Amino acid sequence: MPIMKIPVNVHKRLPPSWVQCFQKFKGCHAGQKLDGLAKLKQYFRYFGYINISSINFTDNFDDDLELALKTYQLNFNLNTTGELDEPTLKHIVRPRCGVADIINGSSSMNSGKSSSKSSFHLHTVSHYSFFPYAPRWPANKRELTYAFSPENQLSDSVKVVFSRAFDRWSVVIPLNFTETSSFYSADIRIAFFSGDHGDGEPFDGALGTLAHAFSPPNGRFHLDNDENWMIDTEITPSQSAFDLESVAVHEIGHLLGLGHSSIEEAIMYPSISPGMRKVALAGDDIQGIQVLYGSNPNYNGSTASSTQERETSGSGDLVLGPLWGLTLLSAIGLISLVL
Numbered sequence: 001m002p003i004m005k006i007p008v009n010v011h012k013r014l015p016p017s018w019v020q021c022f023q024k025f026k027g028c029h030a031g032q033k034l035d036g037l038a039k040l041k042q043y044f045r046y047f048g049y050i051n052i053s054s055i056n057f058t059d060n061f062d063d064d065l066e067l068a069l070k071t072y073q074l075n076f077n078l079n080t081t082g083e084l085d086e087p088t089l090k091h092i093v094r095p096r097c098g099v100a101d102i103i104n105g106s107s108s109m110n111s112g113k114s115s116s117k118s119s120f121h122l123h124t125v126s127h128y129s130f131f132p133y134a135p136r137w138p139a140n141k142r143e144l145t146y147a148f149s150p151e152n153q154l155s156d157s158v159k160v161v162f163s164r165a166f167d168r169w170s171v172v173i174p175l176n177f178t179e180t181s182s183f184y185s186a187d188i189r190i191a192f193f194s195g196d197h198g199d200g201e202p203f204d205g206a207l208g209t210l211a212h213a214f215s216p217p218n219g220r221f222h223l224d225n226d227e228n229w230m231i232d233t234e235i236t237p238s239q240s241a242f243d244l245e246s247v248a249v250h251e252i253g254h255l256l257g258l259g260h261s262s263i264e265e266a267i268m269y270p271s272i273s274p275g276m277r278k279v280a281l282a283g284d285d286i287q288g289i290q291v292l293y294g295s296n297p298n299y300n301g302s303t304a305s306s307t308q309e310r311e312t313s314g315s316g317d318l319v320l321g322p323l324w325g326l327t328l329l330s331a332i333g334l335i336s337l338v339l
């Protein structure tokens with residue numbers, strides 16, 4: 001169904017099977033064996049935490065799984081227990097971007113920052129990351145075009161959401177983005193798909209992975225058509241649909257060369273909850289993207305935003321504003337419902 005028909009009445013969909021399956025692992029730790037742990041290992045391999053090509057994972061909680069879990073906990077500012085404790089499981093089932101946190105074994109996010117957990121004082125360590133070898137659009141290409149898949153027949157009100165999302169980035173770097181009607185020759189090609197769509201990264205239905213985008217200069221930007229997307233959450237807040245602009249700003253970060261960040265307030269943080277609107281670049285995002293492209297000459301902002309000044313190195317230290325608290329609570333509520 002084309003997105004412009006969604007969501008007048010947001011309907012509840014069943015979560016993907018892995019969400020239902022993972023909650024039974026609560027308290028599971030190394031040395032145990034539980035039906036379905038192989039699926040969890042596939043999840044961790046998908047997002048880069050297990051770097052093994054095996055297609056036949058066992059249901060044993062082995063060393064590989066424990067290491068993956070600890071790295072995941074480090075990346076998401078959770079206590080690195082190496083066990084499937086409740087906060088970790090709640091995090092694993094949070095909807096997120098389909099791009100891996102660790103690509104080809106290269107560490108990124110917190111797990112690649114050796115000092116990030118060692119001190120407890122306020123600091124300004126950057127947590128942005130790049131894809132391996134830091135690909136970016138070439139220096140002679142400062143005017144990028146984007147186009148929407150003709151098959152999606154998106155309305156102008158949806159297209160303008162993407163335009164606003166591109167503007168968030170062009171304000172801080174010397175790149176311009178222009179819509180073109182020529183889908184196959186555009187630098188950036190935006191499409192909504194359901195399930196398997198031919199690039200080896202199938203979508204998984206409602207919740208789970210929401211979208212993914214490829215590193216420069218690939219330009220493919222795909223969104224899961226089975227999500228409940230909202231385009232006007234600033235006017236009509238929703239607790240059960242995903243804010244399209246928030247996800248678009250994140251995926252454009254990938255299209256430009258940014259990987260994921262461990263800073264929860266950063267646009268490049270991998271997870272987002274239904275109803276959450278997060279469209280403003282954080283200092284971490286701005287610092288990262290300006291390393292790749294330099295600053296827009298007209299940009300006067302400081303890259304040391306309040307976000308980074310508040311960020312501390314311990315786990316769970318981020319200061320959440322009232323809105324974040326609400327959305328986090330509602331996300332937890334939703335997860336409890338679906339579990």
Ligand SMILES: [Zn+2]
Binds near residue numbers: 097099251268
């Ligand atoms: Zn992402």
Ligand SMILES: [Zn+2]
Binds near residue numbers: 197201
């Ligand atoms: Zn895709």
